Every structure is written in structure tokens, then in C-alpha cells.
Amino acid sequence: MTDTTNPFGSVNVSPKAIATIAYHAAIESYGVVGLASKNLVNGLTHMIVRDPAHGIEVDFKGDEINIDLYIVIQYGTRIKSVASSVANTVRYNVEKALGLPLNEINVHVQGLRFNEGEN
Numbered sequence: 298m299t300d301t302t303n304p305f306g307s308v309n310v311s312p313k314a315i316a317t318i319a320y321h322a323a324i325e326s327y328g329v330v331g332l333a334s335k336n337l338v339n340g341l342t343h344m345i346v347r348d349p350a351h352g353i354e355v356d357f358k359g360d361e362i363n364i365d366l367y368i369v370i371q372y373g374t375r376i377k378s379v380a381s382s383v384a385n386t387v388r389y390n391v392e393k394a395l396g397l398p399l400n401e402i403n404v405h406v407q408g409l410r411f412n413e414g415e416n
Contacts, residue, residue: 301397312357315391316350319364322390323353328379331369333407352407361400364391372409380404 332352354365
């Protein structure tokens with residue numbers, strides 16, 4: 298949990314709130330068609346409970362904030378460009394919302410989605 302103290306008190310931001318900000322930034326990025334589960338257990342859990350932070354892990358190590366994104370991209374887009382764009386967009390939006398720097402953003406491409414007409 299991120300804690301910030303000011304003259305009026307303290308502000309605590311939960312990992313789930315950060316994950317929600319990152320989710321909205323990632324899903325609006327060009328080439329991203331969705332987020333995916335890290336593994337099968339997380340995938341089954343998501344089928345039962347709808348989680349807006351699905352496919353995103355936020356980890357705090359002291360004052361460092363690390364985010365792992367598990368995305369699915371559109372077939373035919375440049376994977377490296379899309380992953381880089383997602384990382385930059387998420388970094389900008391989360392840092393803007395929190396006012397704190399992020400240490401790491403790791404983008405894991407879990408799959409590609411084809412359009413129905415493509416083979």
C-alpha cells in the first residue's frame with residue numbers, strides 16, 4: 298500500500314486502485330484487445346469473480362512500485378511497439394494519478410487475437 302503524509306493527514310492507495318488505473322490505460326492502448334491471466338488458476342478465478350484489475354499485478358517493495366501487465370494484442374501489429382506503448386501509457390497515467398514514480402512496468406504478451414476473416 299502506498300502511503301503519503303501531508304499536513305492534513307495521510308493518503309493510502311491500495312494495489313487494487315493502482316491496478317484499476319493501469320487497466321484502463323492498458324485497454325485503451327493501440328493494439329491491445331484485452332488482458333489475460335498470468336496462469337490457469339487466475340483464469341478460472343476470473344471466470345467466477347469479475348475483477349477490473351484482471352491481468353495486472355501490483356507489487357510494493359519498500360518505496361518501489363512494480364507493475365506486471367499480461368496482455369493480448371491484435372495479430373498484425375508490431376509486438377514490440379505495442380508493448381512499449383502500453384508500458385509508456387500505463388507509466389504516464391499511474392504516475393499522473395499517484396504523483397509518485399513507478400520503478401518497473403513489465404509487459405507480458407500472453408497471446409494474439411486474430412480477426413474472424415484472417416487465417
